[in-house]
Amino acid sequence: MRESIIMKIHYGTALAAVALVAVHVLMRLTQSFAESLEYENVIANYQFLPYAGMLEIILILLSVHGFNGLRVILLELKQGRVYEKAVSYGCVAAMIGLIAYGSRTIIMVNMGIV
Amino acid sequence: MTQVPSIAEEQLSTSLSSSKSVTLRIARFNPEHENERKFMEFTIPYEKWTTVLEAILEVKKHFDHSVAVRYSCRQATCGSCGMIINGKPRLACFTKISELDSDIVTVEPMNNFPIIRDLAVRFERLFDTHHKIKPYLIRDDSEITSNEKEFLQSPEELEQYIQFSNCIKCGLCNSACPTMATDSSFVGPQALAQAYRYVADSRDKGKDSRLKVIDDSHGIWRCHFAGSCSQVCPKGVDPAMGIQFLRGYLLGFRS
């Protein structure tokens, strides 16, 4: 993929994440901090599909943005064909892993496993 | 550190009348024979107009002719005499000792360039990256062949790039760039500014091929806009601005 496309995704995910995290923070302000961390409230949030969907999108946005940022830092630290390939594929794999792990929680709650 | 005595009076020519003197510290290093850089100190008389290059040449003339330094035009035109002067990349022929406002002037080779010896560095990487961005007008027709018209340009079109065509390839911007320090494949501010210079030229038709070269994992996106390249450029080229303009093309804000 062309670097300009990757960087457009990088900037886009940053902007979208700022907007959605702001919504997320505002929704958390409807309750006190301690209350919002109570087990029932957390489960209720995950079962409220529009909110759970937004959390899923935030997870994807931050993972894409974060791991691309990490890729860029690592590419600037050291160069070499094998190293650069390992960094790029490693970051994509880690990103997919993190999204899968985060999504698992939401899916498990909605399937009633938790 | 070696302390060398002041210039013997009979050896002085123009500097004799000077009442002021400065300690010139020159970094000495030969990578073929030495493992680390050492500094040699010389006391040099100077006038208000004496440049750092002139002081170095005094050292070569009177104390140690083996000091390696590259220079040619002595008038900020050829781009040969870039070095770190009191911690900042500057042209030695364009920096007066009096303007440094210091009793000690330390000269070192430019950062981010392999050292040949003392103050002389290798320019291969700079010339390679400069060449890579195709620093010439790309188009099928030519002004040179007969029956072709001159490529006319309005003053407004000229203004788009003229500032960037002042680059003398001195490498000071590359020396100041923090990304150049860590990323050995980074194309660098000098080449990026030149890429903009040709992309913004209304006579040029090679925009796409040039943008392709810099749209790479070690290309334009690795610039973090530290702005140090523009701060040190002796010709007012402002590579940092050129890089942002160039990004505009890649992000679709410019066409």
Ligand code: SF4
């Ligand atoms: S942009 Fe300025 S500092 Fe960089 S090489 Fe050209 S003249 Fe020198």
Ligand code: FES
């Ligand atoms: S000697 Fe030519 S730029 Fe300094």
